[in-house]
Amino acid sequence: MMRGYRLPFGLLFLAVLAAMLLASRLALRSGDDASQHTRTIATFDAIARAETDLDRDVLLVAASELPNYDPFVTHGRALEAALDGVEGQVLALGAADSAAAWRQYSVLMARKLSLADRIKRTAAFANNEEAYLPAALDAYAAHGDPVITRALRRVLVLALTVKLPDDLMARLERGLPAATGGGEAAALAQHTRMLAGQRLRLRDAVDAYFQVPSHARMAMARTLYMNAYAARQDSRRRLLKGLILAAGGLLPLLAGLLLLLLRAERQNRHALERLRKLGTAVEQSPIAIMITDADGAIEYVNPQFETITGYAFAEARGKNPRLLKSGRTDPAQFRALWATIRSGMTWQGELINRRKDGTELIEQAVISPIADASGRITHYVGMKQDVTQLRRQEDLLSSVHVDLEQLLFATCHDLQEPARQIATMAQLLEHAVPEGLPEEARFALQAILTESAQLRIFVAGLSEFARAGHSRHAFTDVDLNTLLTALVRDLAGDEEYISLAALPVVPGDPAQLFILFDTLLSNALKFRSPERPLAIAVGACREGDLWRFDIEDNGIGIEARYLPTLIRPFSRLHPRTRYPGSGLGLITALRIARQHNGTLSIRSVPGQGTTVQVWLQGR
Amino acid sequence: MQGWRTGLWAAVALVLATAAWAGPPRRYEPISPIPLPAAQDPARVALGRQLFLDPILSRDGSVSCGSCHNLAMAGVDGLPHAIGIGGAEERVNTPTVYNAALNLAQFWDGRAASLKEQAGGPVTNPQEMGSRWPDVVARLEHSPYRAAFQRIDGGPPTRRRVEEALASFERTLLTVNSPFDRWLEGDDGAISPEAAQGYALFKSYGCGSCHQGANVGGNMFQRFGFYGNPFARAPRPVDLGRFNVTGREDDRYVFKVPSLRLAVLTPPYFHDGSVRDLATAIRLMGRYQLGRAIPDGDIALIIRFLDTLPGAMTADDDGAAP
Incomplete structure (x- = not known):
């Protein structure tokens, strides 16, 4: 008896060993993760820092407070370097959502960098004009047309201070000299227009730059990563704890297993007892019982099955019920049968099969599927009754019936002719007899005429009745x-x-x-x-x-x-x-x-x- | 969010409005000294230098990086357009390789974001070296370079490793310690009074708005031609500049602002090398970019200033093309 437990005991021991090994590996991996996590967070910070630096650069440029653009290059490179690795780092810790968010962030940053490029060049140009125009205007005012000077000044100030609606700007610009008013005034007007235009572009670009939702995307990417990392650590901790518990619970588990096994043994004995009772019932059933697996391979047949089909259990086992097929059952019926039982329902009907000795076997069959707890069909049970004899008797009865009908029909047919003859002869007689026939004789003749006509109708009806009985x-x-x-x-x-x-x-x-x-x-x-x-x-x-x-x-x-x-x-x-x-x-x-x-x-x-x-x- | 930005704009407007009436604003120096190169693996730099000068990278072994970026000639070829293998002519002027590490991007249209990216470009350009990377790698495999790569990178030569070596070398090509840099750092006697006057003009005309930073350019893109059309003929594809890279209408005729560090040593000028002498280039820049006519006297002073910009060219010994 004890030999039966040796295997589970060995397995349990190995499982505990494996759990301990796995736990130590997990602990190591967890340490790796933690250092990787630290590096990732450092990357996030580097990205955030680079972006903040860029944002500040843009603000300074917009305010003409950045002496040169070298910081842009430095910060742009820092951003690029940090962004280069972030996706891989995040993915290494299994945060695919975050990697996608960082990818989107990179796209947003590419947009911001391109806007920064535009801001840099527009600002450079505008700064030049802003430095040049006031002095140039002063120089022109000394000898030029005061009306034109005033118009130029007004546009310049407005262009520098407020964002004008397009139509107002256009109206103001119309007040500027075009080609007229001398070379100097025209050149100044062109400078003023260019400045106004570039200022507008600069403002739009700075607005667009700060509207790029990169910060929100970064926050999202960070959160997604943090969540993924926390979940990873959590599950790992749980797993680790579970493994340690499993390993630590070695002795109680072994003891528990022993008890469980003993109890299972006892339960098995009860179950077997019950099965034996059921088995006896099945064995002695007057109904043939066949059990197949889900693929239709026969697993069990009872003695009655052996009796009616002629196949012994040993012969039928593992075979397909096709074994019994006679070819006389309509294939459509088989299709209906399978469709019914595969869908989990019971099929009832008659099958024309063949015994082992080749004789015909007509079965009244009930076939049901057996499903396991999950609803998957595991077996089919067929219960069959041999109705060959019954059907033969029915056929016999039916042929007797047909014989009777044929007799009736023949009789009608044979009766029709004499009936017709009688009627014809009676009519002939009626015309042939003299007038002076006694009253009784005339009445009798008349009765023969009427009744023979009725007889013909009756025989005709009987013949139709006989025909209607059987098509x-x-x-x-x-x-x-x-x-x-x-x-x-x-x-x-x-x-x-x-x-x-x-x-x-x-x-x-x-x-x-x-x-x-x-x-x-x-x-x-x-x-x-x-x-x-x-x-x-x-x-x-x-x-x-x-x-x-x-x-x-x-x-x-x-x-x-x-x-x-x-x-x-x-x-x-x-x-x-x-x-x-x-x-x-x-x-x-x-x-x-x-x-x-x-x-x-x-x-x-x-x-x-x-x-x-x-x-x-x-x- | 909206609030502080409105506030900011108000502040900016106030500053500008004051600026408009109070004369030129106080300006920081737009140019800064060139920093010393960052520390790198000297072996990799040496390998990069060797590769830079070796025609092994070109298809027929006739051209090296140094053929056009002649280290003895301020890192350029002195031609309007580069001549590649079989005499094939590039369509743009060769920029100097010196100080390229300071640029925000490489090529006139900035299509390479970094030196490492750029280094491989000419190797496969049919007008330049006309090679294919697998062939280059195969040639290097069967050369003494294999051992060098093995020693430095711990593996056989690959495209990445070749590019990294070249970039490492190019990062050392910084022309430090120029007279102007010394002046910036407080040595008043480092440049002549005329040069200092030229610098003041350079700033007041607005040249320094774009040609600024350590490389006196190279850290931004700018449109070529604010006032009038600078292109002699109808624009050719190379004249479209950055538009060719981004496809954005906004980037039409936009180029990387070239560095003026070695301008006095690297004629001809502009992306197509169409202008031979520096005075003309300055005059044209004044007309098209600033909308102003710069008098010849001012141009001469500005050139005196530009003369003080070149520093030490560290790799000037054996830089001649083979």
Whole structure:
């Protein structure tokens, strides 16, 4: 028993050793980081200092207080040198955000330096003019035009002291001499204009320089770095602490492990006990059970599975259930099966498989996925019942049914001929017998005529009923427009009391559908009201997968209490003599509708009309 | 934020307004003495010097840095445009290599921010040395230089190391201890009274607004041509100056202000070397930059001042081109 613990003990010991090593390495790394951090902060300070120096240089230049521009060069180089390394330093401590901020800062500083260049040259020029112009003006005033002198002075003072709106400046400049007023005045005017222009540019450049948000960006870059460094130190400290704790907790942990292992052992025993019970249930289940992993490889099958498929557990293990495939199950069904269970749901259905001996195995199967705690599917469980025998019996039943129908159909067919013969012969007889026939004989003859006609109708109805029970034809697309137009022409000729809406194309048996609509329209014709002209409307509308057809008439109608009886075989509401028929019309129509995955219902108001609604499967 | 700036502007305006009526403001000296070179690894400086003078860097071994930056000729070639390998002619005038370390950027348009960046430029310029770096490095690999790089940089020659060596050498090329620098430091007898008068004129005309600092220029960019068009013909691409680097409209016709430290020794003048004599250059600068006509007498005095600017040229022994 103790041998089982040797490995975890060894592992734990190694883990503690590793933790101690890692801790010492971390401590060293932390020291490296700290010195790197100090260097980085020094770089930040150097950058800040260089920028402050540059800012001061710019202010001094703007105030004409910088004797020469050498400090710019020095400070610019200091900035460049410090900026050169900052990104790498910051990245070395994992502060990518800060590196990006420093990159943006560099862009801003490039802008500031370029503005500083402009400030330097504009200021240099303006300083010259400011030194020269007042003296030059004084010299001109001594002998020149006083009006021009005044204009020049005014522009000069305004240009030097206040920032004038552009239009005012333009108006003042118009007062200056252009080319007229002598060479000296014109030159002075040009100098004044140049000065005013350069002063304006200088102010704009200084404004723009101090509007560059480089300080804010630097503060941000610093903060981002500080945060990143603090987080790094924090996590490292935590890690270090954790490692030391882990290393320090060697003995209690080892003891704890021992206890845990003992308890786990005990729990395992309980779990095994429970599993054994479940296992027994599974083993003895009358339902075949198959468990596969997520990839479909068989992990377990129970004895019932072995019995119905003929494959032993050892043979099936590791194989794919494809093993059982017969090729007779529709591939689409397999696709649906996998789609269902992969999405975590249970699939139920029938599969046609093959046993080991090659015989067919029809299974009623329930297949479910098993997910682990995270929702990932780890296994599939299939529970199957062998329904091969059941299906065979059903087939047998169905073939008996077909035989019966065929018998019925044959019978009808055979009966039709004698019935027709009787009717024909009775008519012949009626014409052939002399006038002086006794009254009873005449009555009997008349009865034969009537009953034989009824017999023909009845046999015809029976034959249609037999046909409606089982579709002999594969469904094809039936254009009901064509079908009903022909039918209406047959029934009504040129009279236009039947109106047809636009009708769809539905899948079906054309012969059966003909019988269906023939029956319904004939009924409407038959049960017309003597009080008003007949009107029949056939409409169609889509209802989900189905088409609903309304055959609406304004005939005599049916009383509500009779409605349920209408679709029983041989039910008649009216005496045969008044409305001849087989009594099989509606039940045949219903059977046909059902054959087409639909149904039929009747609504009626006595004395006003009847609406028959037929649903047929759509495309 | 807005408040103190408004205040500042008010102060600036006040100062300027006073200045406008109270005559020229009190000015600091715009020029300062050239500092001594910073301490560097002497071995690397020596290597840089050797490379500077060795045509090994050029494609066909015909041209060295020193061919155009002739150390014995004030660091220039004396030609309007440099002549490179196969007699190819550059389009701009060669600036002196002396005191280049003081410049804010290198080349007339300032396209290299530092000497280190500049040093490699002419090596691959088809009009200058016409080399490709991999070829240069390969040539150095198979030469005694390999050992020198190994000793100094602890590795084989690379582009970076070549540039660093050249830059190290160039940083030592400072013309210290000029008469004018001594005058600035209080030696009244270091320059003649005429030179001192020339300096006063230099400042009062406004030359010193741009040609200032230790290098008497080189620490700023300025537009060429405030008053009238200084370009003889329609502007050529080289006349666009810094615009070629930044693409900003504002930088059209803007150039690095050249140093006047060795101006008296380095004709011809301007970016295209189009003016041969110094007096003409000063006259043209007065016209186009200051909008003023400087009398010949003043020009002569200014030249006397410029004469006092060159200092010791430390590398004047074996600087002749091979």
